[in-house]
Amino acid sequence: MVAEPPPPDNAAKQDFALETRGLERSFGALAVTRNVDFRLEQGARHALIGPNGAGKTTFINLVTGALKPSAGRILLGGSDVTALPQEQRVKRGLARTFQINTLYRGLSVLENVCLAIGERLGSGGRLFRPAGSHREVLLSAYALLERLRLADDASRLVRELPYGRQRLLEIAVALGLEPKVLLLDEPAAGVPSAESGIIIEVIESLPADLALLIIEHDMDLVFRLARRVTVLVQGTIMLEGTPREIAGDARVRDVYLGEREHR
Amino acid sequence: MSDTPLPSVATTSVRDRPLPEAVRRLARRHHPRVYEALPWLLATAGYFAFPDYRQLGAQVFIAILFALATDLILGYAGVITLGQAAFFGSGAYFCGILSAHGWSEPLSLLIAGAAAAAAVGFLSGFVVLRTTGLTQLMLTLIVAVMLGEAANKATGLTGGANGLQGMEIAPIFGVFELDLYGRTAYCYCLVLLFLGWLAVRTLIYSPFGRSLTGIRESEARMRAIGSPVFRRRLTAYVISAALCGVAGALLAETTQLVALDTLSFERSGAVVIMLIIGGVGRLYGAFLGVPIYMILQDRFAQADPTYWYFWIGVFLLLIVLFARGGIIGLVERGARLIRPRRRSVSTPGSENIG
Amino acid sequence: MTDAVSAVVSIGFHGVAFAMVLYLISVGLGVTMGLMGFVNLAHGVFAAAGGYVMTTLFNDEGVPFPLAVAIAAILVGSVSIVLERALYRRFYGGDELDQVLLTIAIVFIAIAGAKYIWGSEQAPMHPPHYLAGQIELGGRDFPAYRTFIIGAGAVLVTLLWLGLDRTRLGAKIRAAVDNRRMAQSVGINTSGLFSFTFALGTGLAALGGALGAEILPVFPGYPLDNLIFFLIVVAVGGLGTIRGPFFAALLLGVADTAFKYLLPEFGSFFIYALTLVILLVRPRGLFGQIGRA
Ligand SMILES: Nc1ncnc2c1ncn2[C@@H]1O[C@H](COP(=O)(O)OP(=O)(O)OP(=O)(O)O)[C@@H](O)[C@H]1O
Numbered sequence: 001m002v003a004e005p006p007p008p009d010n011a012a013k014q015d016f017a018l019e020t021r022g023l024e025r026s027f028g029a030l031a032v033t034r035n036v037d038f039r040l041e042q043g044a045r046h047a048l049i050g051p052n053g054a055g056k057t058t059f060i061n062l063v064t065g066a067l068k069p070s071a072g073r074i075l076l077g078g079s080d081v082t083a084l085p086q087e088q089r090v091k092r093g094l095a096r097t098f099q100i101n102t103l104y105r106g107l108s109v110l111e112n113v114c115l116a117i118g119e120r121l122g123s124g125g126r127l128f129r130p131a132g133s134h135r136e137v138l139l140s141a142y143a144l145l146e147r148l149r150l151a152d153d154a155s156r157l158v159r160e161l162p163y164g165r166q167r168l169l170e171i172a173v174a175l176g177l178e179p180k181v182l183l184l185d186e187p188a189a190g191v192p193s194a195e196s197g198i199i200i201e202v203i204e205s206l207p208a209d210l211a212l213l214i215i216e217h218d219m220d221l222v223f224r225l226a227r228r229v230t231v232l233v234q235g236t237i238m239l240e241g242t243p244r245e246i247a248g249d250a251r252v253r254d255v256y257l258g259e260r261e262h263r
Numbered sequence: 264m265s266d267t268p269l270p271s272v273a274t275t276s277v278r279d280r281p282l283p284e285a286v287r288r289l290a291r292r293h294h295p296r297v298y299e300a301l302p303w304l305l306a307t308a309g310y311f312a313f314p315d316y317r318q319l320g321a322q323v324f325i326a327i328l329f330a331l332a333t334d335l336i337l338g339y340a341g342v343i344t345l346g347q348a349a350f351f352g353s354g355a356y357f358c359g360i361l362s363a364h365g366w367s368e369p370l371s372l373l374i375a376g377a378a379a380a381a382a383v384g385f386l387s388g389f390v391v392l393r394t395t396g397l398t399q400l401m402l403t404l405i406v407a408v409m410l411g412e413a414a415n416k417a418t419g420l421t422g423g424a425n426g427l428q429g430m431e432i433a434p435i436f437g438v439f440e441l442d443l444y445g446r447t448a449y450c451y452c453l454v455l456l457f458l459g460w461l462a463v464r465t466l467i468y469s470p471f472g473r474s475l476t477g478i479r480e481s482e483a484r485m486r487a488i489g490s491p492v493f494r495r496r497l498t499a500y501v502i503s504a505a506l507c508g509v510a511g512a513l514l515a516e517t518t519q520l521v522a523l524d525t526l527s528f529e530r531s532g533a534v535v536i537m538l539i540i541g542g543v544g545r546l547y548g549a550f551l552g553v554p555i556y557m558i559l560q561d562r563f564a565q566a567d568p569t570y571w572y573f574w575i576g577v578f579l580l581l582i583v584l585f586a587r588g589g590i591i592g593l594v595e596r597g598a599r600l601i602r603p604r605r606r607s608v609s610t611p612g613s614e615n616i617g
Numbered sequence: 618m619t620d621a622v623s624a625v626v627s628i629g630f631h632g633v634a635f636a637m638v639l640y641l642i643s644v645g646l647g648v649t650m651g652l653m654g655f656v657n658l659a660h661g662v663f664a665a666a667g668g669y670v671m672t673t674l675f676n677d678e679g680v681p682f683p684l685a686v687a688i689a690a691i692l693v694g695s696v697s698i699v700l701e702r703a704l705y706r707r708f709y710g711g712d713e714l715d716q717v718l719l720t721i722a723i724v725f726i727a728i729a730g731a732k733y734i735w736g737s738e739q740a741p742m743h744p745p746h747y748l749a750g751q752i753e754l755g756g757r758d759f760p761a762y763r764t765f766i767i768g769a770g771a772v773l774v775t776l777l778w779l780g781l782d783r784t785r786l787g788a789k790i791r792a793a794v795d796n797r798r799m800a801q802s803v804g805i806n807t808s809g810l811f812s813f814t815f816a817l818g819t820g821l822a823a824l825g826g827a828l829g830a831e832i833l834p835v836f837p838g839y840p841l842d843n844l845i846f847f848l849i850v851v852a853v854g855g856l857g858t859i860r861g862p863f864f865a866a867l868l869l870g871v872a873d874t875a876f877k878y879l880l881p882e883f884g885s886f887f888i889y890a891l892t893l894v895i896l897l898v899r900p901r902g903l904f905g906q907i908g909r910a
Pocket residue numbers: 027032050051052053054055056057058059099796798799908909
């Protein structure tokens with residue numbers, strides 16, 4: 001394979017889009033993230049897999065700052081953001097979607113995206129001019145919806161939207177931030193094929209310099225979208241490699257696929 | 264499926280076409296509607312129709328202003344508060360104390376009241392807004408109770424349990440004297456209510472106001488899109504406090520008395536109940552909830568002086584079981600039954616209650 | 618010198634007695650908040666009900682004191698299940714504003730009800746003759762009834778904690794309070810558990826209200842007037858813990874007694890200030906878990 005990760009010694013020279021060092025987190029007695037050293041290269045297409053409860057979502061929460069780590073460091077584009085609040089990390093180009101839809105359910109689809117774009121353009125805190133006359137925000141939001149085939153639903157309230165379309169909107173809101181690093185938490189899980197097709201298409205057409213980390217259980221999708229895969233088991237990284245290496249690894253099949261068949 | 268360009272590039276295409284319907288609708292949302300003139304027409308008519316009730320009318324306007332200000336943080340920012348009287352009372356007392364010491368110009372006194380309340384909001388906001396749920400609610404309560412105790416003890420300044428007396432209020436603009444019949448008070452309070460309403464309305468349709476709604480709808484998402492949630496909440500808290508302070512100062516000026524009840528739990532509780540009756544997070548909830556609560560309280564108290572709050576309790580129970588969203592929520596649901604399409608948005612600021 | 622010593626002893630003694638009552642009453646409030654995600658502003662109603670039932674049985678019906686207390690706790694606990702099933706349940710994990718409104722409505726109705734049944738006066742509370750007067754401990758005289766409260770409180774708290782530690786049911790409750798998400802995913806029947814826990818909490822509140830009627834006098838406005846104390850105990854103790862509120866109650870009970878003794882004219886001002894400071898430094902309370910954020 002072409003892109004072998006550089007040996008750790010040179011690590012300081014190259015800035016990874018995202019890097020964690022010795023990341024730890026526990027809930028009470030339960031250690032959910034254990035000594036995770038993870039790297040996401042610039043322009044990466046990287047999948048994070050692992051059985052249920054492995055700590056994948058927690059990892060995203062730590063990286064974005066939604067949760068504070070018990071120990072360890074987080075670097076974005078080479079600079080330490082461990083102490084930065086969530087909004088500062090977003091300003092530096094970090095965006096995420098949620099595994100469980102986390103949208104403004106009582107607002108329209110269009111406004112959901114508008115809020116994100118408004119924050120990106122720095123108009124989110126303006127006190128006087130009505131939101132409706134920030135034309136730039138409205139138009140960018142609408143264009144984004146068109147791209148995700150959501151334009152027909154633009155005026156609908158999110159809570160009236162079918163699940164699959166809500167999943168699409170999750171991605172739309174994140175894309176509204178024009179991220180440099182995008183973390184997708186099971187974007188296509190449980191989504192009907194019509195929408196999952198759009199989701200895959202959108203992911204495939206993301207800018208080449210954007211670094212993508214996608215949590216995904218479906219190995220076919222992982223093969224299709226990812227060039228590298230990290231396997232997380234019980235909070236630690238068990239293995240990292242190309243999709244082919246991962247799929248061929250007996251341990252992964254044991255831990256990961258065995259667990260899946262249980263359900 | 265077509266090869267649509269990337270999101271960042273795509274924004275050119277919409278610009279070349281006429282505005283899509285959805286965009287136009289959002290762009291128009293803050294435009295005034297005809298029925299929004301209704302409260303003001305009614306209030307103006309009320310001046311002439313009920314000359315004997317002008318003093319009472321002024322008090323109702325003050326209560327509405329107070330409720331409107333409270334809605335900003337209760338309904339829009341989603342902070343459950345049982346301590347809004349802290350701001351109302353701070354405004355009232357600061358205005359009253361200044362005036363008892365010889366500062367009698369009413370407009371500057373309002374500003375002073377607003378500033379005092381804003382300061383209380385800013386300081387207490389740092390503790391209150393860092394917490395959630397039960398703790399937050401308790402802290403709002405504590406701030407008000409503490410101020411109440413302080414006012415009760417500082418008799419030299421506040422008059423303690425006897426209330427603050429000896430206020431002198433000069434004529435407004437040096438012309439309009441606050442008279443016994445409430446002619447001036449009625450107009451004065453109405454104008455200030457109008458200004459307060461204008462301010463709140465501007466705010467809730469501004470990007471800031473939308474982001475408050477966003478925080479209430481989903482704080483986690485709001486953080487994930489990079490919104491400084493604490494700062495936004497604190498800003499809202501301070502603005503709300505300042506407006507509550509204006510309401511308190513207005514009460515002080517028009518009654519020329521400040522009593523401990525301006526800081527009381529009853530006042531904090533009543534304003535929340537009024538809002539819930541009218542409809543929380545709806546610009547006009549305060550306009551409906553306040554008069555309805557006042558009338559109900561009056562009726563119940565007349566019919567059953569010992570147990571009137573029993574009936575208030577029953578009424579609240581009915582609201583929470585059958586009429587979530589208050590009166591305005593009911594109206595909206597009714598409207599949706601009549602026009603059962605997805606264009607369900609009807610009253611300003613109301614589309615966002617879950 | 619001896620004056621100072623006896624003041625300290627007296628403050629400690631009365632503070633601890635008050636703390637026992639506060640903890641018994643408040644622990645259920647913290648649990649309904651932590652477990653069911655419910656802001657129960659009506660919690661004091663159950664404590665007041667306990668006080669009323671006990672004084673009625675004991676004063677008017679001549680029921681022996683221990684029996685009157687037990688009946689009060691059991692009766693209030695069982696009746697509360699009806700309320701839980703009919704009203705509270707619909708709002709679990711829902712909008713906090715709805716919960717606040719619902720429980721304020723309950724408080725209003727309860728206050729009016731209490732006034733109707735028992736009048737607006739304080740319910741008279743005279744300890745039974747064998748607990749009246751003073752007893753001597755280590756060369757000092759202590760009010761016998763408050764000594765009894767401390768003893769009874771200590772026994773009850775120990776029983777509660779042991780019960781939660783040692784029984785299957787207790788383990789389930791603890792698991793659910795610690796980590797509701799996990800409890801649900803391992804298939805604990807949360808519905809039944811919620812009802813039982815709710816009843817346990819209100820029963821304990823009734824017990825606290827009954828035993829504590831001499832410290833926190835029972836009258837119609839009880840649920841509102843004392844609400845802030847119950848809330849402080851839970852918030853300072855830390856949501857989602859069962860022991861945290863005990864230490865918060867001790868702190869609050871002793872501090873409040875001390876402030877009232879030393880600076881009586883300032884009421885509870887300093888207690889509130891102390892609470893503000895604690896929560897400024899530790900927004901999740903003294904023993905609150907680091908939790909989500
Ligand atoms: N806020 C929390 N409090 C307590 N425990 C938590 C919390 N969040 C997660 N956990 C626990 O941490 C573990 C890892 O959870 P996480 O959601 O990160 O797993 P995951 O890998 O995303 O699983 P899934 O594939 O099911 O999404 C689980 O055991 C979960 O119960």
